Amino acid sequence: ADLKKWSQSIMYLHPKYSALPRRIGQVSAGVAAAIAMTFATIASIYAENFYMKNSMQWALIVIIAYVFKDRIKEWLRILLSRFIPRLMAEEMYTFKSPRRGISLAKCRNFVRFYTPDNIKEEIILKRKKDNNPFYDLLPEEQILCFTRDIQICPYPKRKDEEDIQPWVKKLAIVDKINISDFLTEMEDVSAVHYYSSLDQIYSTEIIKNYNIHLIIDSHDFSTDQSELSHYLVLINKDGIVRIEQV
Structure with a gap:
């Protein structure tokens, strides 16, 4: 059995996975977090300038800004994943010839709920x-x-x-x-x-x-x-x- 497996191993190819989906996911998450944090910062500056610190109005604005910051980040993440679906593949990999290193095929996997x-x-x-x-x-x-x-x-x-x-x-x-x-x-x-x-x-x-x-x-x-x-x-x-x- 081991000899048969070894002799047939040349017929099998092992995929080489790309780090692009993970990097794109990190960049899009970072952009969404930056925009959401910008909104929260502007709201905090507004509260500091117009209301006394630790007052009821100041606390209410800070709480609302925190809630919307989290929601804005999630909304932007979903929006970016819809606009760039081909770049948001869960997996991207390439099959290469083990002898010459020539690319034989490129594959992308997508998983969605519908x-x-x-x-x-x-x-x-x-x-x-x-x-x-x-x-x-x-x-x-x-x-x-x-x-x-x-x-x-x-x-x-x-x-x-x-x-x-x-x-x-x-x-x-x-x-x-x-x-x-x-x-x-x-x-x-x-x-x-x-x-x-x-x-x-x-x-x-x-x-x-x-x-x-x-x-x-x-x-x-x-x-x-x-x-x-x-x-x-x-x-x-x-x-x-x-x-x-x-």
Whole structure:
């Protein structure tokens, strides 16, 4: 097993993560904090000039300035994240050739929470194809949208270099999602179900299961083609029970 793993290790690439998202987040947070602090400072100067220190009016203005300072910082952070969404990716990384160090592909990951009103109609229709007659009666679902943008880099051929074929045409990326914290917070609900068979009464324990609808939208921008896949993930307190395609 170790020999097989070692011999196949050349087929695997390790991503090189970029520090740009973290730096952009720090800069935007700093700008928002600076603007909010400017408002609080101006309010404090106004209170000092027009009211006696430690008076009721002075304390009221300082408290209001402190409250608005915190809110302004949060509002600006949300506003900046909306205006520069492509720079606010949670992760940015590059796959490079281990032999020559040439960039093979660039990837960006985005994680957002949406409501059904903000999701494409074809995805909602794909979700409803599980033939659940009570779908319209269920509470509004909260949708976690994970987006990965993959760009295959062209081969940087030099003038004195012959063509090397084939170049990278596709990548298979394996995602590992840690749901241990989610399982810890999950309710361990079970019930005893009684049934009869051949004049005998039996009991069995039924563990509550949760359904997670996983819809994968694969879009190729070079050909403008999309493919939707719908999977149902059944989980309980012990972990994933099964995954079935809808």
